[in-house]
Amino acid sequence: MGSPHAVGIVGLGVISTQYLDLFAQSPAIRIAAVADLRPDRTAEVAAGIPGARALTVDEMMADPEVQTVLNLTVPAAHAEVAHAAIAAGKSVHGEKPLALTVAEGRAVMDAAAAAGVHVSAAPDTVLGTGIQTARRLVDDGAIGRPVAASATWVSPGHELWHPAPGFYYAPGGGPLFDMGPYYLTSLVHLLGPVVAVTGAARRARAERTIATGPHAGERIEVEVDTHVSGLLEHAGGAVSTVVTSFDAVRTAAPPIEVHGERGSLSVPDPNMFDGEVRLAALGEDGWRSVPASAGYEGSGRGIGLIDAIASGGAGRAGGALALHVLDVMESLLRSSAEGRRLEVGTTVERPTLVPLTAAVDWTRIAG
Structure with a gap:
């Protein structure tokens, strides 16, 4: 088992608690930093996660420790935050939708391909x-x-x-x-x-x-x-x-x-x-x-990011699927x-089947 994958979370609204609950079960993920428009919320969440730092969004993007940005902002900010992460050389896992428009979504995927990073996205409930x-x-x-x-x-x-x-x-x-x-x-x-x-x-x-x-x-x-x-x-x-x-x-x-x-x-x-x-x-x-x-048995929101880490790429909840949807x-x-x-102008390969995987097995995945 390798080192935990360092994740920075942008957006600490209601949905973030579900991601944090899942990541707490798995050594695959280490929350390195969190950021929100509300500094008080940022500090509160960081205080509850061992080793996590309360940063601004710009500080997170500049932080070399963060490997993937988990984008939990409102839909109108999805593309902007994704572009900032990609420009900083970080992969992105985001809430749905990928962007507000197909044009915005294509731009995100093209930028990621050019930068050599990966994009994955909710919903991962389908896994x-x-x-x-x-x-x-x-x-x-x-x-x-x-x-x-x-x-x-x-x-x-x-x-x-x-x-x-x-x-x-x-x-x-x-x-x-x-x-x-x-x-x-x-x-x-x-x-x-x-x-x-x-x-x-x-x-x-x-x-x-x-x-x-x-x-x-x-x-x-x-x-x-x-x-x-x-x-x-x-x-x-x-x-x-x-x-x-x-x-x-x-x-x-x-x-x-x-x-x-x-x-x-x-x-x-x-x-x-x-x-x-x-x-x-x-x-x-x-x-x-x-x-x-x-x-994946006993999984929750964020399993798509763990699946991506296991694949060494975008995984079964990849950005290409999110763009097609x-x-x-x-x-x-x-x-x-x-x-x-x-x-419909886009297409996508049908993701591969997830074999029946017990929680004790998927929680061992690390990158």
Whole structure:
């Protein structure tokens, strides 16, 4: 086992605690430094991590000890922080989306290639046992040739619970950019890249009212579409339908279903790392649960960075996949605006299956 990989975290909001919880389990990662726009928050988090230093963003980028920058900023800052890290010769693992636009995302990937560093990105939930077990069943022919899939996520809106939900309704937010990456990344793992899309998107309200926290009662402007439906054509011939919404109360639809000529799969929530996979095979009566047979067991947010360290590159949650998903999302919105089917300009190799890996094994990985 080699030396721990030195990581600097930029952005210490709510999601950062989940990453820190995972990294605390593994000697693969050493948090060398943290930075946030709030110096008090930076100092507080650093004090709770042995050996971590509270730095400014500029200080972190100049620090030769930091090998990879974990970018947990708001979506509008993802590309800017990534470029700063790459310019400093550091690899980047970022929250989703990769950037606000495909053009920005391409620029990040081109800069990384020129600098000889790696880019990986959330969501890495797809590397858990839920999506990976479903992937293994598809690969093993349990449902025959895949022909269709559906993915559904709906909510009445984050302003009902989030104390500062404004960024969910700004560019880079909305249900598609917020939750779509989990579902679209899963569909690429299950069925391969997307070659064309047809989208329909709407904005139900021009304003939202914050319901909780210190800003309760304040109104926020809605700058993005809040209900997006899409038809995805995969390179292998399967067709997927996707619905993401901030305009619906709830749904009884399964998160993801995949249908083949000889069976169907019910796939668990891709915002989680595990969950029950169910198979309905042709000729059988009803659904049956399938034990976990692939994926990182007991994992959490940040496993994609550990996977990248193990691979010596970008890993299964690589930037190329994040760029393709970003392209699919942007194409869906543009298809809706233009009222026509659009071909997707990027493609990506379907990531390799994650073998069933116990926590005791993935926590031993170090770089």
